[in-house]
Every structure is written in C-alpha cells, then in structure tokens.
Amino acid sequence: MSSLPGWKALPPGCPVQTPLSAANNHTGSWRSERPIWNHEQCVQCGVCDMFCPEACIKQTAEGFYEANLDYCKGCGICKQECPTQCISMKQEEE
Amino acid sequence: MSSDLTNVFAAKMLPKRELFSPGHRACQGCAPALAMRYMLKALGPDTIICNSTGCIEIISSSYPESAWGVPWIHVAFENSAAVASGVEAGLKAMMRKGRIPQRKITVLAQAGDGGSMDIGLQAISGALERGHDMIYMCYDNEAYMNTGIQRSSGTPWGAATTTSPAGTQSSGQNTWKKSLAEIAVAHHIPYVATACVSYPFDFMEKLKKAAAVNGPALIHVFAPCPTGWRCASDIAIRLGRLAVQTAAFPLYEVVDGKFRITQNVPHLKPLKLYLGPQGRYNHLTDDQIEYLQGELRRRYGLLVAKAEASQE
Amino acid sequence: MGTRKGMEVSIGIAEAVMMADVDVIPAYPITPQTHIVEHLSELVADGHLDAEFVPVESEHSAMSCCCGSVAAGARTFTATSSQGLALMHEILFIASGMRLPMVMAVANRSLSAPISIWNDHGDVMAARDTGWMQIFVENGQEAYDHMMWAFRVSEDHDVLLPIMVNFDGFILSHVVEPIEVWSPEEVKQFLPPYKPPYRLDVDKPWTFGAVGIPDIYLETRMAHNEALIDSQKVMEKAWDEMAEVVGRKYSVLENYKTDDADIVFLTMGGISETCMTAVDQMRDEGKKVGVIRLRMWRPFPFAEVAKELGGRKVVLAVDRALSTGGCGGPVASEIKAALYPLDKRPQVVEFIAGLGGRDVTIGDFKEMYDKGAAVAAGGAVPPYEMVGVRA
Incomplete structure (x- = not known):
C-alpha cells in the first residue's frame, strides 16, 4: 500500500505543504564517482560549493569542503572548476 | 580550471541560504538547476515563482515532495507569464484594499527556451507590454530537453537535436537562435539582461536589478545541459564561460533602452573551443564552423556598436 | 429590497460583479460577451470598483491570469464566449483541478466553422467535462442574482471550484430587462469577503501544481469529482439563503x-x-x-x-x-x-x-x-x- 493519503485526506488542489521536502529524495544513489578533496591543495575558496547544481557541498568546521553523499550525483563540476585542482573523482565500489 | 579569478575570491560571498533544495531530480551537472539556486539566493524568500512546464518544473515538484523553499505554482506550459500577471495583479489589489499587509514581494515567471521563445512567447509579450511589476526569466538550455532534446527556436544554428538531426541532407538546426532579450527590449520595458550560470555574481546582480525596477524585467540566462548537448557532466560551467568568450552568448543588460555589455570580451576565443566538447556539433565541418563563427562575431560587433551608441 | 432598473443584461452582470467587490478581472474581448468587460473597465476607470482590470492578450492568458490571481488569494471574475472558451480549454481543467474558485460568465455562442457569432450551446458543451460547476440562467434578473450566488458557492471551503454562469449570447446578453439590484447590505449579508484556505504566501511557502505521479493522480481526480457532486448541497443552501435575503427562490x-x-x-x-x-x-x-x-x-x-x-x-x-x-x-x-x-x-x-x-x-x-x-x-x-x- 502507498504511504500517500487517500482521496478524502487530500487537501483541495493537492498542494505540497512541506517546503524543501525534496531533501527526502536521496539522489546520491545515482552516483558512479564521488569527489575527494585533497586538503593540502585546498585553499578553502568555496568555488566547488558555488557551482554545485545540487547545493550539496558544504564547509566543515575546519574550513574545508565536502559533498553530502546523500545527494551528490557525481557530476564532477566541482573537480572541473576547482582553481587549485584539489578535487579528484573516485569510482564508487559496487 | 577556472579562469575567472573573481569567482575564487568571491565564492564565499554567495548568500548561504538555500531555497532550492538538494534531492531535486535534475540530471547530473544540470546548469538550469544551478540557475535556480542562484536565482533564489539573489531574490530571497519574499519571492513567488510561477513556473512553466519543463525540466525545472518536473525535476523540482514531484508530489509529495518539492525542492522549493518559496511559494511556487505551476499551471501549464505556455502561460507562466500570464499566471504571474494574475499573481501580481491579485497581490496589488489585495494590498491596496487592505486584505493583506503591504509588503514587497517579487513575482517571477520562468520557463525554458521552448516555453519562452516558442509556445510561451505570446504570453510573455502580453505581460511585458501590460507593465506588470514582475520578472520573466528564461533558463535557456537550447532545446526541449524534458521531452527528449527536440529543437526549439532557441536551438543554435548547426546543433543536432532529435528533431533537427544531422544527416546526409542536413547539418542539424538550419535556423538562427531567437534573440529573446532583443524581443523584450522592443517592449520598451525598464530592464532586460542576458546572463550565464558561469558568471553567478553577474547573474545575481542582474536579478536584483530586475526585482528593484518598477515594472517588467526579463532575464535570459544561459544554462548548459550536458544531457542534451551530448557532453560530459562536469563541463557545464566551462561551456557557459566559453559561450560568452566566443560570442555564442554575449552578456549584456539594457536599462531603459540603453545597452551595456557586462562581460566585455576584447579578444574573442575561437568558436571551435566551445563547440568541440559538445556532441551536438560533432558533424560540423571546419567551413561550417568558420561560417557560424563569422556570423556570431558579426552580431557581437553590432552589439558592441549598440552599447557604444548607448553611451553617447 | 433593492431598486428595480431597466438595463442591458450584460451591464447588469457587470454591475453585479462590482457589487461582489471583485479584486481582479482578466478580460479579453469577444462577441457577444464584450459589453460585460467593457462596463467593468468603465467601473474601474471611474473609481466605482477597486479592482485590477487586466486587459490580457488572449483568452488563454485570461484564464491563466485568473489562475494566478485566485492562487494569490484574490476574488476573480472573467467572461468569455465561443472561440474564447475554446481557447481557454486547456486551462479550464487546470483551474478546476487545482481547485481555484472563480466566476466566469459565458455568453453562449456557436463554434466555428463556419464562423458564427450567434447563439447556441456548442461552446459550453465542449467544456462540459472540464470539472467546473456550470449553470444556465434564463433572464436578466437570474443572471444578476447568480453572480453573487456563484462567488458564494465557488468560494465555499467545501467546494473550492470554479463556476461558469451560462447565458445565451445576444438573445439574453444584449436585451434590456428590468433588474432588481441588490443593496450593499444585502450583498454584505449574503456574500462574505473571500477567505482562501491557503494561497501563494511567502510566510507559508507551499508548492501548487506539483507533478501528479501515478500514486496520487487517481486520488486527486476522485476528490475533485466528489467535490463537484457535493457542490449541489452548497448550491441549494445558497439558493435558500438568497431567497431569505432578496426574496427570489431558485432551484436545481x-x-x-x-x-x-x-x-x-x-x-x-x-x-x-x-x-x-x-x-x-x-x-x-x-x-x-x-x-x-x-x-x-x-x-x-x-x-x-x-x-x-x-x-x-x-x-x-x-x-x-x-x-x-x-x-x-x-x-x-x-x-x-x-x-x-x-x-x-x-x-x-x-x-x-x-x-x-x-x-x-x-x-x-x-x-x-x-x-x-x-x-x-x-x-x-x-x-x-x-x-x-x-x-
């Protein structure tokens, strides 16, 4: 059985009442490669975050950046755009 | 590697708040999705989005989830400008009549290139002409990507799509990309701009200007689509930059009819650098690339002349 | 009791819409509906009606603009006829499916080809299954009364559906009839201001018009159909209360x-x-x-x-x-x-x-x-x- 409401429980017009709820959808499973940051080369500029179409790269307490692998689709834009070339893409294991 | 050093220094100045959520279902490396991030970082939470049917609508609003952190409505394909007209008029009337508090709310309508330049053009023209205080934004990935990469009037000359294929009798799209921004300029509205996801601060600045003017504004944002352009998923930003640097998509704004190039390119790069990584242009001969480059440069020259004339 | 005035029925409809204190009127001209929106634009121009009159560039945009306006929470009216209704067709389903209450007067006229500006019900019958409430009125008084009634029924939180008030083009729209107009007190008593259950609200950022995946589409259709069937009860109650207010009793x-x-x-x-x-x-x-x-x-x-x-x-x-x-x-x-x-x-x-x-x-x-x-x-x-x- 579906977890979605029956017709009587649907609000008229069926709006989505929870903003930003796409976060429930973990797109990380689409990924075949993951970005790895080399902290020795990283200058903590944030260009990787800025160009991430998933908005899934965030700064850690130490100031470095990392991708939230729940969402990262492995597109590689962060690696491509990193001005110090500190990001490499690593093949996901089966 | 990024050649735009301003990004390196400025990236951390990007507003932190994310109003377009991860978990959306866009393809890997989707620049239109990135455009949504920037758009809401620039406009903030007091924004209402009227979205046409298309990639962004589909990937962001699959019930029961939504990627949006602002009020958002989708009605149909060709009419987001008309829907936004209604939202703007409704808010205006209700604020004037005291039904809801006075408050600055930005109303933005958006569609892809097909939803803007083909099926939605009439509704956009009507909304711009009527003078609604709203922004229209076209996120341009140069074909109907959501339905499977069919050509639109935003598809550039020479590009192969599933309905403008390259073949023995065809070199792909054989018509010129429509200049949406210039069509908007012909409506004598206060603000028109082109933008590109590879220049996020330029793009966000233009959105803020568009929101600040009293009246209609149109922004045409270039947003590469790796799936539809037959290229690697990691080069959308690089391609956007090259499109600007080769004059395939120049960046400019038009304030009260006055043109200004916002990303000057004194030495245009060879077009081949931009076309090369894209499978949709694989079939083009050197002569054809030369021809296309000549035409794009001629047009860029006209744009420069307009910008110079605007300064007089 | 209101006063009785001789007026063209189209003018009467516009006057009733003014009495209903509508907020937004997206309008596009088409014969034989045009006198309604012409008169509404005059009422706005002369300051008798505080509303946004949006002279859209097509009926498709008129209905789209209505959807936006209602979603923003505004009381919304439009009118059309024939080819105009046909051009709206796609959006009619969406207005009802998204449960957006609004009132549309339809001056019934035949459909092309051959082009004909004269009256029959071919236009609305092509829109029969769009999920709107639809009524047919017969005379000027009935048309006038049913503007107030239509807003009341459409905006009822048990209904939240758009409604078409059909009246015959020319043979009713363009005739002058005696119409008893409502007093402001009567309107106030019968038709409360529109209070949407929810709207496009930056303090409550909801998503409207989301993709109906196969696991939910069926339920939305069922809910819509049941709401339309059940709207009869609200219609009848509104007819009863209208009889108490203005003394005219209508029924199914x-x-x-x-x-x-x-x-x-x-x-x-x-x-x-x-x-x-x-x-x-x-x-x-x-x-x-x-x-x-x-x-x-x-x-x-x-x-x-x-x-x-x-x-x-x-x-x-x-x-x-x-x-x-x-x-x-x-x-x-x-x-x-x-x-x-x-x-x-x-x-x-x-x-x-x-x-x-x-x-x-x-x-x-x-x-x-x-x-x-x-x-x-x-x-x-x-x-x-x-x-x-x-x-």
Missing part, C-alpha cells in the same frame, strides 16, 4: 405547468421562455404539456431529473448543441442516463434546435409536441431531429 430545475403533464419539454437557457409561451397556447388547446428547465448542468442533478421525469409518458428533450457523430444532443444523453435505472421510463424524443442562432419559434415547439404526442400514442421513437434544417 424549474417546473412550468408540469403537475398533470404527460408530455414535458426539457430545456436549458433562454429558449425556455418561448417554450413556455408555446405551452400556454397548447394548454389553451387542452393539451397536457409542461416545461422543465434545467438550471444546474454540472453537477448533473440525476436524482431530481429522474424524480421529475419518471412518471411522464414522453420527454421532449430540446438541445442547443450537437454531439457530432455521436448521440445527438448532450442534454438528452444525460436525461436518458438519469432515466435508464427507472422501472417505468418515459420515451425521450430528441431535438437539436437553434444552432448558430437559428430562431426556434412557438410553431417549432408545437411541432415537437405533435411528434411527442404520436410517440405517446404508441408510435415509434424517431431518431433525433435537427429542427428546421433544409433538405
């Missing part, structure tokens, strides 16, 4: 001289008045004939129709539209569906009359009666007839 259908009638006409809209005149004359000739006029078309009042028609010998169903290549008339088709479950069913004799503004005369109704009487006497039921067509 109107009976005229039907108490002892073996043969009854079933009509919708303006030709009902001609039909009643024909019935008066035939009554003088001793014929037991009456008229039932349907006011409510969507939802369709199956129970009331079955109850009123069930005991008759013959129903003369007079349609103003043709289901081309299909069953004939859309109203007759619904009537037969309502009657089919009954043990004792009347015969239904079907007529398609007055297409494209062709006059339907008293003589035409008398001839229809004669054909019905022949069936009542045991004759075979003829196939549907295109009344007055030249061979």
Whole structure:
C-alpha cells in the first residue's frame, strides 16, 4: 500500500505543504564517482560549493569542503572548476 | 580550471541560504538547476515563482515532495507569464484594499527556451507590454530537453537535436537562435539582461536589478545541459564561460533602452573551443564552423556598436 | 429590497460583479460577451470598483491570469464566449483541478466553422467535462442574482471550484430587462469577503501544481469529482439563503405547468421562455404539456431529473448543441442516463434546435409536441431531429 493519503485526506488542489521536502529524495544513489578533496591543495575558496547544481557541498568546521553523499550525483563540476585542482573523482565500489 | 579569478575570491560571498533544495531530480551537472539556486539566493524568500512546464518544473515538484523553499505554482506550459500577471495583479489589489499587509514581494515567471521563445512567447509579450511589476526569466538550455532534446527556436544554428538531426541532407538546426532579450527590449520595458550560470555574481546582480525596477524585467540566462548537448557532466560551467568568450552568448543588460555589455570580451576565443566538447556539433565541418563563427562575431560587433551608441 | 432598473443584461452582470467587490478581472474581448468587460473597465476607470482590470492578450492568458490571481488569494471574475472558451480549454481543467474558485460568465455562442457569432450551446458543451460547476440562467434578473450566488458557492471551503454562469449570447446578453439590484447590505449579508484556505504566501511557502505521479493522480481526480457532486448541497443552501435575503427562490430545475403533464419539454437557457409561451397556447388547446428547465448542468442533478421525469409518458428533450457523430444532443444523453435505472421510463424524443442562432419559434415547439404526442400514442421513437434544417 502507498504511504500517500487517500482521496478524502487530500487537501483541495493537492498542494505540497512541506517546503524543501525534496531533501527526502536521496539522489546520491545515482552516483558512479564521488569527489575527494585533497586538503593540502585546498585553499578553502568555496568555488566547488558555488557551482554545485545540487547545493550539496558544504564547509566543515575546519574550513574545508565536502559533498553530502546523500545527494551528490557525481557530476564532477566541482573537480572541473576547482582553481587549485584539489578535487579528484573516485569510482564508487559496487 | 577556472579562469575567472573573481569567482575564487568571491565564492564565499554567495548568500548561504538555500531555497532550492538538494534531492531535486535534475540530471547530473544540470546548469538550469544551478540557475535556480542562484536565482533564489539573489531574490530571497519574499519571492513567488510561477513556473512553466519543463525540466525545472518536473525535476523540482514531484508530489509529495518539492525542492522549493518559496511559494511556487505551476499551471501549464505556455502561460507562466500570464499566471504571474494574475499573481501580481491579485497581490496589488489585495494590498491596496487592505486584505493583506503591504509588503514587497517579487513575482517571477520562468520557463525554458521552448516555453519562452516558442509556445510561451505570446504570453510573455502580453505581460511585458501590460507593465506588470514582475520578472520573466528564461533558463535557456537550447532545446526541449524534458521531452527528449527536440529543437526549439532557441536551438543554435548547426546543433543536432532529435528533431533537427544531422544527416546526409542536413547539418542539424538550419535556423538562427531567437534573440529573446532583443524581443523584450522592443517592449520598451525598464530592464532586460542576458546572463550565464558561469558568471553567478553577474547573474545575481542582474536579478536584483530586475526585482528593484518598477515594472517588467526579463532575464535570459544561459544554462548548459550536458544531457542534451551530448557532453560530459562536469563541463557545464566551462561551456557557459566559453559561450560568452566566443560570442555564442554575449552578456549584456539594457536599462531603459540603453545597452551595456557586462562581460566585455576584447579578444574573442575561437568558436571551435566551445563547440568541440559538445556532441551536438560533432558533424560540423571546419567551413561550417568558420561560417557560424563569422556570423556570431558579426552580431557581437553590432552589439558592441549598440552599447557604444548607448553611451553617447 | 433593492431598486428595480431597466438595463442591458450584460451591464447588469457587470454591475453585479462590482457589487461582489471583485479584486481582479482578466478580460479579453469577444462577441457577444464584450459589453460585460467593457462596463467593468468603465467601473474601474471611474473609481466605482477597486479592482485590477487586466486587459490580457488572449483568452488563454485570461484564464491563466485568473489562475494566478485566485492562487494569490484574490476574488476573480472573467467572461468569455465561443472561440474564447475554446481557447481557454486547456486551462479550464487546470483551474478546476487545482481547485481555484472563480466566476466566469459565458455568453453562449456557436463554434466555428463556419464562423458564427450567434447563439447556441456548442461552446459550453465542449467544456462540459472540464470539472467546473456550470449553470444556465434564463433572464436578466437570474443572471444578476447568480453572480453573487456563484462567488458564494465557488468560494465555499467545501467546494473550492470554479463556476461558469451560462447565458445565451445576444438573445439574453444584449436585451434590456428590468433588474432588481441588490443593496450593499444585502450583498454584505449574503456574500462574505473571500477567505482562501491557503494561497501563494511567502510566510507559508507551499508548492501548487506539483507533478501528479501515478500514486496520487487517481486520488486527486476522485476528490475533485466528489467535490463537484457535493457542490449541489452548497448550491441549494445558497439558493435558500438568497431567497431569505432578496426574496427570489431558485432551484436545481424549474417546473412550468408540469403537475398533470404527460408530455414535458426539457430545456436549458433562454429558449425556455418561448417554450413556455408555446405551452400556454397548447394548454389553451387542452393539451397536457409542461416545461422543465434545467438550471444546474454540472453537477448533473440525476436524482431530481429522474424524480421529475419518471412518471411522464414522453420527454421532449430540446438541445442547443450537437454531439457530432455521436448521440445527438448532450442534454438528452444525460436525461436518458438519469432515466435508464427507472422501472417505468418515459420515451425521450430528441431535438437539436437553434444552432448558430437559428430562431426556434412557438410553431417549432408545437411541432415537437405533435411528434411527442404520436410517440405517446404508441408510435415509434424517431431518431433525433435537427429542427428546421433544409433538405
């Protein structure tokens, strides 16, 4: 059985009442490669975050950046755009 | 590697708040999705989005989830400008009549290139002409990507799509990309701009200007689509930059009819650098690339002349 | 009590919309609806009505603009006709599916080709299954009253559906009739300001018009259909309360001289008045004939129709539209569906009359009666007839 409401429980017009709820959808499973940051080369500029179409790269307490692998689709834009070339893409294991 | 050093220094100045959520279902490396991030970082939470049917609508609003952190409505394909007209008029009337508090709310309508330049053009023209205080934004990935990469009037000359294929009798799209921004300029509205996801601060600045003017504004944002352009998923930003640097998509704004190039390119790069990584242009001969480059440069020259004339 | 004024019915409709204190009017001109929106634009221009008049560039955009305006929480009105309604078609389904309450006056006119600006019900019958509430009015007073009523029903939180108020183009829209206008107190008593249950609100950033995946689409259709069927209760309650406020009582259908009638006409809209005149004359000739006029078309009042028609010998169903290549008339088709479950069913004799503004005369109704009487006497039921067509 579906977890979605029956017709009587649907609000008229069926709006989505929870903003930003796409976060429930973990797109990380689409990924075949993951970005790895080399902290020795990283200058903590944030260009990787800025160009991430998933908005899934965030700064850690130490100031470095990392991708939230729940969402990262492995597109590689962060690696491509990193001005110090500190990001490499690593093949996901089966 | 990024050649735009301003990004390196400025990236951390990007507003932190994310109003377009991860978990959306866009393809890997989707620049239109990135455009949504920037758009809401620039406009903030007091924004209402009227979205046409298309990639962004589909990937962001699959019930029961939504990627949006602002009020958002989708009605149909060709009419987001008309829907936004209604939202703007409704808010205006209700604020004037005291039904809801006075408050600055930005109303933005958006569609892809097909939803803007083909099926939605009439509704956009009507909304711009009527003078609604709203922004229209076209996120341009140069074909109907959501339905499977069919050509639109935003598809550039020479590009192969599933309905403008390259073949023995065809070199792909054989018509010129429509200049949406210039069509908007012909409506004598206060603000028109082109933008590109590879220049996020330029793009966000233009959105803020568009929101600040009293009246209609149109922004045409270039947003590469790796799936539809037959290229690697990691080069959308690089391609956007090259499109600007080769004059395939120049960046400019038009304030009260006055043109200004916002990303000057004194030495245009060879077009081949931009076309090369894209499978949709694989079939083009050197002569054809030369021809296309000549035409794009001629047009860029006209744009420069307009910008110079605007300064007089 | 309000005062009685002679006015063109289109002007009356616009005046009623002003009394309803509408917020937004997206409008596009089309004959024979245009006088309504012209007058509304004058009312706004002269400061009598505080509303946004949005002169859109097409009917498609008119209906789209209505959707945006209602979603923003504004009371919204538009009017159209014929090709305009057809151009809106795509968005009609979306307005109702998104449960956006609004009122649209439809000056019924035939559809091209050939182009015809004259009256029939072909336009709205093509919009029959768009999920809107649909009623047909017959005279100026009824049209005027039903503007206030339509907002009240449409905006009811148990309904939240758009509504079309259909009235015949030219033969009603352009005639001058005495109309008793409502006083502001009466309007206030009957029609509260619109309070949307939710709207496009930056403090409550919801998503409207999300993708209906297969796991939810079916439920949305069920909810929509049930809301439309249930809207009848709200309609009836609003008719009752309107009677208390202005003293005029309307209902799902109107009976005229039907108490002892073996043969009854079933009509919708303006030709009902001609039909009643024909019935008066035939009554003088001793014929037991009456008229039932349907006011409510969507939802369709199956129970009331079955109850009123069930005991008759013959129903003369007079349609103003043709289901081309299909069953004939859309109203007759619904009537037969309502009657089919009954043990004792009347015969239904079907007529398609007055297409494209062709006059339907008293003589035409008398001839229809004669054909019905022949069936009542045991004759075979003829196939549907295109009344007055030249061979």
